[in-house]
Amino acid sequence: MAKKIVIDACVAFDLNHPKVNFLDDSLKFLSEDIVLISTVNFEETDLKIQRILKSYKNVQIIDKDETKFGKFSTDLETLKINLTWKDRYVLFLANEVKADFVVSSDFNVYDKASRLRKLKNFRFMEPMTTVLLLEYIYNQGKIGYGVFFEKSLYLYKYKEIDNMLEHLGKQNFNVTREEQIEIIEDCKKTMKHRFQFYKDPIIAEFRHLLSLGEIPS
Amino acid sequence: MNENEQKVLYALCNGDITFSEASEKLGVSKEKIEEMLENYSWVPPSERLAELVEIEMKTILHIREISRPIEFKISKTHEVLRYKQAEFIGSTTVQIPNMPIQRNIPIQTVSEVVLHHTEYNGIPYIQ
Numbered sequence: 459m460a461k462k463i464v465i466d467a468c469v470a471f472d473l474n475h476p477k478v479n480f481l482d483d484s485l486k487f488l489s490e491d492i493v494l495i496s497t498v499n500f501e502e503t504d505l506k507i508q509r510i511l512k513s514y515k516n517v518q519i520i521d522k523d524e525t526k527f528g529k530f531s532t533d534l535e536t537l538k539i540n541l542t543w544k545d546r547y548v549l550f551l552a553n554e555v556k557a558d559f560v561v562s563s564d565f566n567v568y569d570k571a572s573r574l575r576k577l578k579n580f581r582f583m584e585p586m587t588t589v590l591l592l593e594y595i596y597n598q599g600k601i602g603y604g605v606f607f608e609k610s611l612y613l614y615k616y617k618e619i620d621n622m623l624e625h626l627g628k629q630n631f632n633v634t635r636e637e638q639i640e641i642i643e644d645c646k647k648t649m650k651h652r653f654q655f656y657k658d659p660i661i662a663e664f665r666h667l668l669s670l671g672e673i674p675s
Numbered sequence: 676m677n678e679n680e681q682k683v684l685y686a687l688c689n690g691d692i693t694f695s696e697a698s699e700k701l702g703v704s705k706e707k708i709e710e711m712l713e714n715y716s717w718v719p720p721s722e723r724l725a726e727l728v729e730i731e732m733k734t735i736l737h738i739r740e741i742s743r744p745i746e747f748k749i750s751k752t753h754e755v756l757r758y759k760q761a762e763f764i765g766s767t768t769v770q771i772p773n774m775p776i777q778r779n780i781p782i783q784t785v786s787e788v789v790l791h792h793t794e795y796n797g798i799p800y801i802q
Contacts, residue, residue, distance in 0.1 A: 538690040540697075542712045565727070566688060566717050572730050573690065584734055593735060597742035625716040628676075 461491045463591070464552040466545070466562035467502035470495075472588040474507050477616045480609050481507065484591070485514045487600035493517045494555055498547040520551055537577055539570045549574060552583045559594070561586040563617065589613055604668060611657055619649050680711065688717035 473481035485493060493516055500508065500519050511517050530550045534541070541549070545567050552560040552571065560571045560583050571585040586594070589610050596606035627642040667673045676684075680701060687697045687708070698705045719727065 535693050535695070538693055540687045540690065540694060540712075542709055565719060569719055569723065569727060572727065584737060585730065586734060587731065590731065590734055590738070594738045594742070597738050599742070621716075625718055628714075628716055630678075 461558040462494060462555050463488065463491055463586075464494045464548060464555065464557040464560045465499075465591075466548045466560075466564060466567055467495070467499040468563050469561045469588050469591065470503050470507045470511065472563050472613055472617050474510070475612075475616050478609055478612045480592075481510050483601075484595060485510065485517060487595045487598070489514075489516050490598075491516060494520055494551060494557065496520050496547045496551045497522055498544055502544060520555070522547075523554075526550070526554065534570075534574070537574070539573055539577075541566060541570050545570070549583075556582045558582055559584050559586045559591075561588065561591050563588045563613075563621075588617075603673060604664070607664065608661070611661075615650055615653050615657070619653065620646060623649070676711065676715065681715070684708075684712060684715045685717065687712070688715075689720065689723075 470481055472478065473484050493514070495511065495517070497519055500511065503511070511519065527547065527550050530553065531543070531546055534546060534549070539549075545562075545564065548560060548562060548567055549571055551557070553574075560567075562568050562571070562585070568585050568587060571583060574580070575583050575585070592601075592606050592609055592613075595601055596603065623642050623646050626645070627638060631638050631641065633641070664673065683692070683697050683700050686692045687694070692700070694705045694708055697708045701708065703711075
C-alpha cells in the first residue's frame with residue numbers, strides 16, 4: 459500500500475543541493491508512494507525545486523486551510539509544542555492526512571513531530587530525517603547500498619556541517635559581524651576538509667569490497 | 676538577539692513555556708516571538724538528542740520491517756505461485772496485491788504464509 463510521506467521544504471533543499479543532486483531521483487523512486495507538501499512549505503522552495511515537485515504525479519501540493527490550522531496551532535500551544543507557523547504547517551498537514559511519515563532535517567520539526575506523536579499516541583506520523591528517507595528508498599530496493607552510502611555522506615558534508623556552523627554563527631563571539639562570518643566560513647572549510655580525510659579511505663575500501671562482491675551493490 | 680531573548684527562545688523550543696509565556700517574559704507580541712523564532716536556531720539538550728537518536732533507530736527498524744519481502748505461496752497442485760509483496764492492514768490483516776485475498780493472521784509470528792489452493796477461502800496457516 460502506498461505510504462503517505464509529508465515533506466518539509468528543507469528536505470527538497472537537501473536533496474536538490476548540487477553536490478547531492480537527488481531530488482528528481484528520489485521522487486522517481488517514491489513513485490509508488492504519495493509525497494505531500496503544503497503550499498506554505500512549497501512556496502519556501504526555489505523555482506527549480508517547484509518545477510521538479512510539480513512534474514511528479516505522486517507529489518501533491520496541498521492548499522492552506524486557515525480555520526483548521528488555527529485550531530491545530532491552539533492544540534499545539536496547549537501541549538507546549540512550539541514551532542514557527544511555517545514549521546507548524548508541516549505537522550498540520552501530516553496530522554490532516556494521517557501521514558505514515560513526516561520528513562524534516564530540521565531538528566526542531568523532527569523533535570516536535572516525535573513529541574506530538576508520543577503525546578497523542580499516534581500510530582501514524584513517524585518522523586524521518588532526509589537520511590532516513592534515503593534509508594527507506596534503499597530498503598525498498600530502489601537504490602543500491604553504494605548510492606545510499608554516498609548520498610548520506612554528501613548530506614552530512616554539505617548540509618549538516620553547514621547547519622551546525624550556522625547555529626554557532628548566531629552566538630556572540632564579541633567580534634564584528636564580518637569577522638564572525640569569516641571565522642564561520644573558515645571553520646566550514648576546515649571541517650569539510652577534515653571530513654574528506656575520514657570519508658575517502660572509507661569509500662575507497664567500500665568500492666574495493668564492492669568489486670570483490672563482498673557487499674551487495 | 677540578546678542573552679535574555681535567547682534564553683526565552685531556548686525554553687520555548689524545549690517546551691518549557693508557551694508562546695503566551697514567552698510573549699509575557701519579553702514584553703512583545705506572540706507574532707513578534709514567531710518572527711524571532713524564525714531567526715533562532717535551536718540545538719536540543721543532550722538528553723533530548725539521545726531520545727531523538729533512539730526514535731531514529733526505532734524508525735530504521737520499522738522501515739526495515741515494512742520493506743522486508745514476505746513470501747506468500749499459493750499451492751495449486753504442483754504449481755506454487757509466489758507473492759513477494761504483501762501489505763499489512765491494521766495489525767492482523769494481510770492483503771496480497773492483485774489477489775482477492777484478505778486474511779486475519781497473527782502477523783507477529785509470520786515468517787512465511789502458505790495458502791493452499793484447496794483452502795482458497797479457508798484460513799491460511801503459517802509454515
